[in-house]
Amino acid sequence: MTTERPRPLVAGNWKMNGTRAATKTFAAILEGCDAALRSKVDLLVCPPATLTYVFAVAAVGTPVKVGGQDCHAATHGAHTGDVSATMLADVGASYVIVGHSERRTDHRETDETVKAKARAAIAAGLTPIVCVGETREERDAGRALAVVGAQLAGSMPEEAAREPVVVAYEPVWAIGTGLTPTVADVAEMHGFIRQSLVDRFGAAGRNMRLLYGGSVKPGNARELLGVAEVDGALVGGASLVAEDFLAIARAYME
Ligand code: 13P
Numbered sequence: 001m002t003t004e005r006p007r008p009l010v011a012g013n014w015k016m017n018g019t020r021a022a023t024k025t026f027a028a029i030l031e032g033c034d035a036a037l038r039s040k041v042d043l044l045v046c047p048p049a050t051l052t053y054v055f056a057v058a059a060v061g062t063p064v065k066v067g068g069q070d071c072h073a074a075t076h077g078a079h080t081g082d083v084s085a086t087m088l089a090d091v092g093a094s095y096v097i098v099g100h101s102e103r104r105t106d107h108r109e110t111d112e113t114v115k116a117k118a119r120a121a122i123a124a125g126l127t128p129i130v131c132v133g134e135t136r137e138e139r140d141a142g143r144a145l146a147v148v149g150a151q152l153a154g155s156m157p158e159e160a161a162r163e164p165v166v167v168a169y170e171p172v173w174a175i176g177t178g179l180t181p182t183v184a185d186v187a188e189m190h191g192f193i194r195q196s197l198v199d200r201f202g203a204a205g206r207n208m209r210l211l212y213g214g215s216v217k218p219g220n221a222r223e224l225l226g227v228a229e230v231d232g233a234l235v236g237g238a239s240l241v242a243e244d245f246l247a248i249a250r251a252y253m254e
Contacts, residue, residue: 012045070097098121105226169189
């Protein structure tokens with residue numbers, strides 16, 4: 001059995017932030033991703049859909065990848081306001097986040113919807129980042145593992161056995177709050193997620209990247225990214241500041 005770890009991925013989720021002026025921030029991220037950093041970690045930025053093409057063009061010839069924040073399960077059709085995985089791939093995206101808690105809450109996305117989106121992403125040649133995570137009430141009730149286990153079972157597509165898929169554990173109560181789980185809680189959850197993925201997908205489950213997300217900042221990155229079975233981060237607020245995003249990624253250089 002190999003003990004080799006997946007290559008880390010530090011991904012920025014810009015959410016509904018950024019106009020064309022933010023191209024400057026992205027340029028600073030591209031510039032900061034020097035040879036030393038790129039030798040240790042993969043970097044991904046997921047801007048709002050309006051900036052995907054602009055960022056993808058700017059990133060050509062650099063190691064930084066660009067991704068979407070959501071996609072529709074269909075390739076095209078009468079779905080006003082939606083963006084398909086095919087469209088994201090067409091403008092140069094290589095990843096797409098699916099099932100973020102803000103989508104699950106604001107748009108009532110179910111595990112079934114998330115799985116359909118992940119499948120559409122794979123069919124379009126994108127790597128889906130499937131998000132899971134419990135609420136504060138669920139954790140306090142001692143149900144965090146059960147909730148995340150059910151989300152994984154329902155949201156992960158069968159294709160994950162042979163196609164690249166990333167999983168992001170984002171406790172809902174840690175998103176945008178400055179609160180983070182303890183190292184022991186992250187270790188427990190990531191160990192549980194890893195075991196679930198290995199049970200279901202075999203060797204592919206062992207090699208899948210498991211990101212932690214929720215109030216990751218330069219000041220706590222080293223601690224959180226150092227936890228066993230944490231293969232990177234999904235960063236919200238701190239990814240909007242180039243220096244902070246790069247500082248988080250540099251945790252892998254220490
Ligand atoms: P924050 O880093 O702002 O807590 O957001 C985390 C997140 O939701 C990333 O997808």
